[in-house]
Amino acid sequence: MPVITELARPAQPLGQALQGDLFPIREVSRLTGINPVTLRAWERRYGLIQPTRTESGHRLYSMHDVETVREILGWIDRGVAVSKVGKILAKTRAAREAPQAMPGDSESGDYLPWQGQLKRAVGGFDETHLERLYGQIFSSYSLSVVFQDILMPFWRQLAQHQEPYGHTSEWLFFDQFLRSRISQRLLLQRGSQPRPVLLAALAGQCRELELLVAAxxxxxxxxxxxxxxxxxxFDELTLVCEKIKPQALVLFSNHAPAPELPRRLNRLALTLECPLMLAGDVAELAQDSLSASPVGCLGxxxxxxxxxxxxxxxxxxDT
Structure with a gap:
C-alpha cells in the first residue's frame, strides 16, 4: 500500500474532507470521543469496523469508518449492547440500500459537502444561508434522503457535541430551525380526512425533532x-384514541426496548379499537419479541x- 502523505498534516473537518481521505486511529479517537483501545476492541471482537492497514500495520480509517463509529456510539447511547450492534447495522444498511431512491439521489459520500455547508451556516448562526441550503437540498433529493442521510446525521453530530461540529448553542439553533420547518410541512399535509393516524413517543425515548421527522x-x-x-x-392513550378515533396509533422510540415493553404493548392493543404499530429504532429491536402479537412493526x-x-x-x- 502506498504511503499517504496527507497524514502528516492535521485531518480536515468531516464536512470538508474528501471521500478518499484516511485518518490514523488517534484522529478518529479525537473526532468521535472513543479511545483507541475501544476502537480496536470493536474491530477484533465484533468486526464492527474494518480499517485498512499500512505496510507497517498501522490502522487507517475512512470517512465511512468514522461515520460507522458515530452510528455505533448512537446505538450504545440508546441502550443497545455493543455485541448486538453489528446485526442492527447490517439490517439498517440493507434497508437503506434497497432500490427505492428517486432520480437524482446519490451515494452517501456525496452528502458530505452538504453537511460541510450546513456546518458553516450553523456555525455562523446564519439563518438566511441555512434557509437557502435547506431549499437546495430539498430540490435535489427525496424526502427520506434529505432527513435520513443529510440533515439528521448532522443534527446528531451536533447533539453529541463532537469535534469538529461545535457546541450546544449551534445544536439549539439548528434544532429550532428544523422543528419550525417540519411543523410547517406537517400543517400543509393536513387535509379533510376524518380519521388521522396518531403518532406518540414512548416517554423519554426520543427528542421532539425525531418525532416530527417520523410524522x-x-x-x-x-x-x-x-x-x-x-x-x-402511556396509560391515557386508550382514552385519547376513544376521543379522536384514529385510523391507527403509532408509538415511536429510538431507544432499546425495556423488557416489559412487549407485554405493555399487547395489553394496550387489546384496549384499542384501531391498529397499534411501533416505529423508530425500537421497532427494529423489538420485532422478534412482537412477532406473535397484533402489534405491527414499521421499522x-x-x-x-x-x-x-x-x-x-x-x-x-403481516404483524
Missing amino acids: LMLGSAEMEVRVLALGQP NDGRLMMQRLRQFLSGTL
Missing part, C-alpha cells in the same frame, strides 16, 4: 399524521415506514 415520513396529502405532545402518558427507515403503514392498514402486511 413527516409517515404522512402524505392522503394520510394525515397527528403528533401527540412529548410526555403523553426505522424513512423509505419503508410509509409503505408499511399503508400495507398494514390495508391488511396486506
Whole structure:
C-alpha cells in the first residue's frame, strides 16, 4: 500500500474532507470521543469496523469508518449492547440500500459537502444561508434522503457535541430551525380526512425533532399524521384514541426496548379499537419479541415506514 502523505498534516473537518481521505486511529479517537483501545476492541471482537492497514500495520480509517463509529456510539447511547450492534447495522444498511431512491439521489459520500455547508451556516448562526441550503437540498433529493442521510446525521453530530461540529448553542439553533420547518410541512399535509393516524413517543425515548421527522415520513396529502405532545402518558392513550378515533396509533422510540415493553404493548392493543404499530429504532429491536402479537412493526427507515403503514392498514402486511 502506498504511503499517504496527507497524514502528516492535521485531518480536515468531516464536512470538508474528501471521500478518499484516511485518518490514523488517534484522529478518529479525537473526532468521535472513543479511545483507541475501544476502537480496536470493536474491530477484533465484533468486526464492527474494518480499517485498512499500512505496510507497517498501522490502522487507517475512512470517512465511512468514522461515520460507522458515530452510528455505533448512537446505538450504545440508546441502550443497545455493543455485541448486538453489528446485526442492527447490517439490517439498517440493507434497508437503506434497497432500490427505492428517486432520480437524482446519490451515494452517501456525496452528502458530505452538504453537511460541510450546513456546518458553516450553523456555525455562523446564519439563518438566511441555512434557509437557502435547506431549499437546495430539498430540490435535489427525496424526502427520506434529505432527513435520513443529510440533515439528521448532522443534527446528531451536533447533539453529541463532537469535534469538529461545535457546541450546544449551534445544536439549539439548528434544532429550532428544523422543528419550525417540519411543523410547517406537517400543517400543509393536513387535509379533510376524518380519521388521522396518531403518532406518540414512548416517554423519554426520543427528542421532539425525531418525532416530527417520523410524522413527516409517515404522512402524505392522503394520510394525515397527528403528533401527540412529548410526555403523553402511556396509560391515557386508550382514552385519547376513544376521543379522536384514529385510523391507527403509532408509538415511536429510538431507544432499546425495556423488557416489559412487549407485554405493555399487547395489553394496550387489546384496549384499542384501531391498529397499534411501533416505529423508530425500537421497532427494529423489538420485532422478534412482537412477532406473535397484533402489534405491527414499521421499522426505522424513512423509505419503508410509509409503505408499511399503508400495507398494514390495508391488511396486506403481516404483524
